[in-house]
Amino acid sequence: MEKTCALIKPDLTSKNQTGKVISMIEEAGFNIAQLKKLTMTKELAESFYAVHADKPFFNDVVQFMTSGPIIAMVLEKESSIAAWRDLMGATNPEQAESGTIRALFGSNIQENGTHGSDSAENAEKEISLVFG
Numbered sequence: 001m002e003k004t005c006a007l008i009k010p011d012l013t014s015k016n017q018t019g020k021v022i023s024m025i026e027e028a029g030f031n032i033a034q035l036k037k038l039t040m041t042k043e044l045a046e047s048f049y050a051v052h053a054d055k056p057f058f059n060d061v062v063q064f065m066t067s068g069p070i071i072a073m074v075l076e077k078e079s080s081i082a083a084w085r086d087l088m089g090a091t092n093p094e095q096a097e098s099g100t101i102r103a104l105f106g107s108n109i110q111e112n113g114t115h116g117s118d119s120a121e122n123a124e125k126e127i128s129l130v131f132g
């Protein structure tokens with residue numbers, strides 16, 4: 001079964017909205033294979049978002065991702081990478097389809113509630129970074 005790495009970001013843990021997201025994940029038929037709550041170190045966030053190291057928002061996203069606890073999950077389902085990105089919606093909550101997690105719970109393009117791997121290769125990297 002394909003695995004993807006899902007994170008519930010600090011904006012939603014600080015608003016006590018993690019349970020609603022986890023319910024949506026379960027209702028969509030994902031198996032939550034692993035789950036943990038942690039606060040990312042700067043080093044972990046920089047490695048996790050290394051693909052964006054040259055982007056203007058890199059320092060801000062690292063700052064945001066280390067600003068409070070996150071919930072990290074390994075989700076399993078057929079085509080889980082695409083399925084989880086569909087359930088999250090577009091990066092910018094203003095452009096996310098209604099009913100998606102980012103449309104429902106995201107605040108802005110940075111504080112957009114959740115993360116999802118974008119490829120099998122990155123899923124594997126992210127899972128090993130977070131779960132060892």
Ligand code: ATP
Pocket residue numbers: 052057060061090091109110111112114115116117118
């Ligand atoms: P994620 O990787 O978190 O699942 P994504 O794949 O939809 O999101 P990316 O382009 O990989 O989007 O961006 C990674 C994260 O960096 C975004 O989720 C968001 O938190 C932040 N980000 C992306 N673009 C911007 C931007 N223009 N300004 C501020 N933050 C941004």
Ligand code: MG
Pocket residue numbers: 116117118
């Ligand atoms: Mg991404």
